[in-house]
Amino acid sequence: MWLPGATEPVVAGSVNRSGATFQGQEVLLFTYARSYRERERAISLFGSELPIGTGTFDPTGSGWPPADALGRRRSPLPMHSCLRDAAPDAWGRRVINLRLAGNPEAELSELTYLAGSGSDRIGALDFQDSPTRYEHRGEGATLDQLIEAAELIEAGQSLPEGLLAAAGHGTSIGGARPKALLSDGDRHLIAKFSSTTDTRPVVKAEAASMLMAARVGVDVAPVALRTVNGKDVLLVERFDRPGNGTRRLVLSALTVLGLSEMESRHSSYAEIARVVRAGAWTAPDDTLQELYLRLVFNVCVGNTDDHLRNHAVFWDGANATLTPAYDLAPQPRSTQVATHAIGITSNGERASQLRLCRQVAPEFHLSSSDADDIIDHTVSTIEKTWDEVSDEALLTGAERASLWGREFLNPYIFYDNA
Numbered sequence: 001m002w003l004p005g006a007t008e009p010v011v012a013g014s015v016n017r018s019g020a021t022f023q024g025q026e027v028l029l030f031t032y033a034r035s036y037r038e039r040e041r042a043i044s045l046f047g048s049e050l051p052i053g054t055g056t057f058d059p060t061g062s063g064w065p066p067a068d069a070l071g072r073r074r075s076p077l078p079m080h081s082c083l084r085d086a087a088p089d090a091w092g093r094r095v096i097n098l099r100l101a102g103n104p105e106a107e108l109s110e111l112t113y114l115a116g117s118g119s120d121r122i123g124a125l126d127f128q129d130s131p132t133r134y135e136h137r138g139e140g141a142t143l144d145q146l147i148e149a150a151e152l153i154e155a156g157q158s159l160p161e162g163l164l165a166a167a168g169h170g171t172s173i174g175g176a177r178p179k180a181l182l183s184d185g186d187r188h189l190i191a192k193f194s195s196t197t198d199t200r201p202v203v204k205a206e207a208a209s210m211l212m213a214a215r216v217g218v219d220v221a222p223v224a225l226r227t228v229n230g231k232d233v234l235l236v237e238r239f240d241r242p243g244n245g246t247r248r249l250v251l252s253a254l255t256v257l258g259l260s261e262m263e264s265r266h267s268s269y270a271e272i273a274r275v276v277r278a279g280a281w282t283a284p285d286d287t288l289q290e291l292y293l294r295l296v297f298n299v300c301v302g303n304t305d306d307h308l309r310n311h312a313v314f315w316d317g318a319n320a321t322l323t324p325a326y327d328l329a330p331q332p333r334s335t336q337v338a339t340h341a342i343g344i345t346s347n348g349e350r351a352s353q354l355r356l357c358r359q360v361a362p363e364f365h366l367s368s369s370d371a372d373d374i375i376d377h378t379v380s381t382i383e384k385t386w387d388e389v390s391d392e393a394l395l396t397g398a399e400r401a402s403l404w405g406r407e408f409l410n411p412y413i414f415y416d417n418a
Helices: 090-101 110-116 143-154 161-170 202-216 253-257 269-278 284-301 354-364 368-392 397-403
Strands: 013-022 025-032 179-184 187-193 223-228 231-237 250-252 312-315 320-322
Touching: 013 110, 025 110, 090 110, 187 202, 202 223, 202 231, 202 284, 202 368, 202 397, 250 253, 253 269, 253 312, 269 284, 269 354, 284 320, 284 354, 284 368, 354 368
Parallel strands: none
Antiparallel strands: 013 025, 179 187, 187 231, 223 231, 250 312, 312 320
């Protein structure tokens, strides 16, 4: 891992097979390296899950770690969640499956996915076969090559030798849609591509949402829309690369809350707020207000795919700090009714409506007046800047008409009942 401010990685520990399985998956154990434990500046990979110490950590539980400040115990898992955050998700696994097994739908071992993905992964971790020699995996690629490789991977076709390196740029990033990591001089970017199966302007809609979020005042990753060979490409600046070769450790909200993937749906914005109030966070009151603004914005633009992997924090060994927002992607609707991937209120209500935002405001230390101000500001900003944002996102007249009132400010969000 890259320690805070460091430009070179050091061995943090080892991941090993246990020989056991949990919920049908191989259990992987973690042990901190003695050299790492003895480093003066060493930090835990995540204190609530893998505090620095001797011995081997078993993700299935075995009595550790103890309950958190809210009295909750972390859910048992086949692999520690803070390590899983650095593993590829659906698209990256598809790339590795095609490259190693010739079948995009293959199921390989978790260790294969960890070792087979690129070194420029999100966050500050990497996985190597050798404990003494670090080898960076990944070569340069042009945007044209990345698009061509993504199209072949999506079609399940084999990759020519010249595109194998380009395909590697998509192995170490989360999500299910075609994407890749890209460097442009000192800038580190995520390139998100349109899909051959898209029936709506998915990339442009996300571009408009991200651009709109910045105007509303959300702390959001900067983006730009480009058209390359007739394909829409959204370029998102990475927030885990502060410059000069350093990296920042990033954890998902799933890891912070200590939940399994299956439990994610039963979590809520209210629960995230309680964790912020009870835990070690930088500027907790500012964090609560930022989270509330993101909730309101997600409702207003129809970003209902707001699961716990789409919320993240920086971890510095002592405190969690909310990362800039990302993946603010309006979701398609066949009817006005829409629900969020996680609940909004403490009792799990998830209707995509502003009435629930008002109801949950006290969890974020906000008064009714504060909540109304944030909601009114968000709605009015979206109304006032829609044309400007649409121009910047290269939306056609027909595309604007299809998004406005359906994803952006759908009348359902203003209803007083579900």
